Amino acid sequence: METKPKRAAVTWILALATLSSHFFTGADACDNVPSMDIDAACLKACTSQTLYQLCQDTLRHAEPAGEVTTYAIIAGRVAKLSYEPTMETVDQLLQKASGDERTAYANCKDKYQTAHRIMAAVVNQLFACSFGSARQEYIDAIVAVRSCGDGLSAFRSSPLYDVNAADQDKTMLAYDLGALIVGK
Numbered sequence: 001m002e003t004k005p006k007r008a009a010v011t012w013i014l015a016l017a018t019l020s021s022h023f024f025t026g027a028d029a030c031d032n033v034p035s036m037d038i039d040a041a042c043l044k045a046c047t048s049q050t051l052y053q054l055c056q057d058t059l060r061h062a063e064p065a066g067e068v069t070t071y072a073i074i075a076g077r078v079a080k081l082s083y084e085p086t087m088e089t090v091d092q093l094l095q096k097a098s099g100d101e102r103t104a105y106a107n108c109k110d111k112y113q114t115a116h117r118i119m120a121a122v123v124n125q126l127f128a129c130s131f132g133s134a135r136q137e138y139i140d141a142i143v144a145v146r147s148c149g150d151g152l153s154a155f156r157s158s159p160l161y162d163v164n165a166a167d168q169d170k171t172m173l174a175y176d177l178g179a180l181i182v183g184k
Contacts, residue, residue, distance in 0.1 A: 030069045030129035033181055037065040045176040054173050068180045073126050075174040079141070080119040082170050086163050087112045093160060101155055108148035108160060115144040119174065126178070135182040138175040145171045 029035075036044070042055035058078050059071055090109045097105050118141040125134050149164045 029067050030181075033067050033069050033129075035065065035067045038062060038071070041068055041071050041177065041180065045180055046173070047176070051169060051173055051176065054169055055177070058170075058173060068177065069126055069129070072174065072178040072181060073123055075170070075177045076119050076123040076126065079167070079170040079174040080116055080123065082167055083112050083116045083119070083145075086160070086167055087116070089160055089163060093158070101158070104148075104151040104155055104158075105160070107151045108164070111144040111148045115141045115171065118144065119171070122174070122178065126181075131182045134178060135184075138178050138182075142168075142171050142175055 038056065038059045042052050042059070046052040046055050055075075058075055062070060062074055087109065090105055090112065094102065094105045094109065118137050122134050122137045122141070125131065125137075145164065145168050149161075149168055152158055152161050152164060155161060
């Protein structure tokens with residue numbers, strides 16, 4: 001369902017989001033937040049080779065060594081931005097679906113809207129060095145995106161199934177990098 005121009009546009013947007021984090025987070029450091037290089041942050045945050053590689057890819061345009069908040073903001077923005085084309089795909093699939101498949105897609109639409117709102121809030125909190133509710137909101141975003149995937153389990157041939165799996169990884173990476181600041 002995704003076209004090459006659409007994928008190229010998403011890739012460009014993700015790169016722009018990564019680069020823009022330098023400009024929006026580089027000036028003021030948050031108190032009591034560690035700084036480390038990208039490799040160390042990815043090694044410390046990630047529990048699998050898949051997430052480690054995603055971390056490296058996500059942060060490839062970031063400053064090589066920096067405050068962990070910057071990395072968490074980048075990962076949060078990348079996750080949030082990846083939800084947007086997914087929501088467009090859900091809208092397209094809803095037009096054609098019926099029965100249980102339509103119910104699963106409707107659930108995905110609701111859960112992705114929730115995850116998008118939550119991840120935007122988390123990124124804003126991190127940007128403001130306000131970490132009070134970030135941990136729970138990361139968890140809520142993970143639950144929302146996973147809920148979509150759970151509903152799709154009977155529809156593994158759906159184009160949304162693999163997209164959701166990738167979004168789950170991006171959401172988990174955002175959480176894992178954020179957990180270096182707010183804990184698990």
